[in-house]
Amino acid sequence: MFHKEGQRIIITTFILVCSVVLLAHFFVEIPWLKFALQISSIVILILILQFFRNPKRKVAKSFDEILAPVDGKVVVIEEVEETEYFMDKRLQVSIFMSPINVHVTRYPASGLIKFSKYHAGKYLVAWHPKSSEENERTTVVVNTPKFGDVLYRQIAGAMARRIVNYAEVGESVQQGDDAGFIKFGSRVDLFLPLDSAITVKLHQKVIGAKTCIATTRAHKENEN
Incomplete structure (x- = not known):
């Protein structure tokens, strides 16, 4: 689960990452540069996703x-x-x-x-x-x-x-x-x-x- 405050940035990052991966695949001819651009983009997306994660937790409520x-x-x-x-x-x-x-x-x-x-x-x-x-x-x-x-x-x-x-x-x-x-x-x-x-x-x-x-x-x- 991801927090609602991250929805916009997650969607925007996902679109940008997909664009970079596709553009690199079709237009970058140097293999190592293509790989670096694609991997770097995916890593950024993973970092954004982990930052906005919202784990559900069962709370043992206590007034004390x-x-x-x-x-x-x-x-x-x-x-x-x-x-x-x-x-x-x-x-x-x-x-x-x-x-x-x-x-x-x-x-x-x-x-x-x-x-x-x-x-x-x-x-x-x-x-x-x-x-x-x-x-x-x-x-x-x-x-x-x-x-x-x-x-x-x-x-x-x-x-x-x-x-x-x-x-x-x-x-x-x-x-x-x-x-x-x-x-x-x-x-x-x-x-x-x-x-x-x-x-x-x-x-x-x-x-x-x-x-x-x-x-x-x-x-x-x-x-x-």
């Missing part, structure tokens, strides 16, 4: 858990001052997505959308400390039954040039459902209450809608 909103690697786990919405200290967990990761954004928790805002900005590399505040980004806050307000932020990277955000204020959303897409490299930050029990480690690879990022303290104590 925050699930990873994206596939990628945990690059930040720290206590920070969140200055856009909360104006107080939160636990930040950041996930970096390389170009080979699935780039679908999924709701990390079920609840009600309280805040959703787009910010134009720069295109610093996604792991840059200032990218969360200066890059093109969207900020979404979901009010949840157990964690209260949970904020996630989609951040464009050096290659990304478009963030798609489906969250609308007042909408009820379900954990693991499609929340948007970031095209060509990016990062997602989660801002959680200070009493959240973080269940991932720095540099750990996570899977969107599958990996538990944090639980409530009560849930963790019950498990132990």
